[in-house]
Amino acid sequence: xAGVAQSPRYKIIEKRQSVAFxxxxxxxxxxxxxxxxxxxxxxxxLIQFQNNGVVDDSQLxxxxxxxxxxxxVDSTLKIQPAKLEDSAVYLCASSRQNTEAFFGxxxxxxxx
Amino acid sequence: GENVEQHPSTLxxxxxxxxxxxxxxxxxxxxxxxxYKQELGKRPQLIIDIRSNxxxxxxxxxxxxxxxxxxxxxxHITETQPEDSAVYFCAADGSGNTGKLIFGQGTTLQxxx
Numbered sequence: 001x002a003g004v005a006q007s008p009r010y011k012i013i014e015k016r017q018s019v020a021f022x023x024x025x026x027x028x029x030x031x032x033x034x035x036x037x038x039x040x041x042x043x044x045x046l047i048q049f050q051n052n053g054v055v056d057d058s059q060l061x062x063x064x065x066x067x068x069x070x071x072x073v074d075s076t077l078k079i080q081p082a083k084l085e086d087s088a089v090y091l092c093a094s095s096r097q098n099t100e101a102f103f104g105x106x107x108x109x110x111x112x
Numbered sequence: 113g114e115n116v117e118q119h120p121s122t123l124x125x126x127x128x129x130x131x132x133x134x135x136x137x138x139x140x141x142x143x144x145x146x147x148y149k150q151e152l153g154k155r156p157q158l159i160i161d162i163r164s165n166x167x168x169x170x171x172x173x174x175x176x177x178x179x180x181x182x183x184x185x186x187x188h189i190t191e192t193q194p195e196d197s198a199v200y201f202c203a204a205d206g207s208g209n210t211g212k213l214i215f216g217q218g219t220t221l222q223x224x225x
Contacts, residue, residue, distance in 0.1 A: 004155075031211055033211075033212070033213075040217075040218070041217055041218065042116075042118075042201050042203075042215030042216050042217050042218050043156065043201070043213075043215050044215070045206075045212055045213065045214075048210060048211070048212055050210075055210050055212075056206075056208075056210060056212055091155070091156070095211055097211065098144075098209065098210075098211045099211075100146070100158050100161065101146075101158075101211070101213060102158075103148075103155040103156045103157070104155060105154070105155050106155060
């Protein structure tokens with residue numbers, strides 16, 4: 001089966017600019033996750049969707065981050081405005097309910 | 113809050129030796145404990161997982177043990193090979209049985225030929 005697709009692979013922006021990431025999960029996977037992985041650390045969950053509803057966004061900095069999953073398939077994650085500390089790899093993952101999570105290649109964001 | 117501690121942060125072994133990575137978790141309700149391998153610049157990939165109803169699971173050179181009472185679990189790699197070199201992450205599912213994973217900080221394993 002095709003894996004989790006993410007784009008872009010790399011993005012460099014200046015602080016205070018906005019940026020958006022896109023994710024296409026594995027077909028049939030109802031659960032979609034966005035994780036933030038800062039260099040040298042483990043992934044940290046930002047938001048979890050079940051179909052097009054939010055299950056957990058407790059760690060999402062809602063003053064600058066937003067995410068949506070229209071129609072319960074693709075998802076976008078947006079940062080506006082970006083800060084230097086947002087530099088990280090943003091990983092999208094998907095799973096069937098309570099089973100193995102499959103990760104995408106990630107988007108490496110550098111904020112300068 | 114939910115937390116997973118992982119040790120050591122770096123591990124260097126000689127090819128053919130064994131490697132052990134240990135994790136402890138805080139949420140006694142956690143039931144699912146996967147291990148991911150992440151090569152440089154690549155996505156994390158699941159290598160083995162264990163659920164709370166078993167104490168040990170093995171897959172060829174890789175094994176995982178779980179002690180629910182002590183809230184710790186370990187990854188054991190035997191007969192290490194240079195291609196085992198990567199960052200390994202342990203994780204535990206968060207509360208609420210939603211599938212959310214809490215990751216450890218990672219262990220950089222270097223296998224010297």
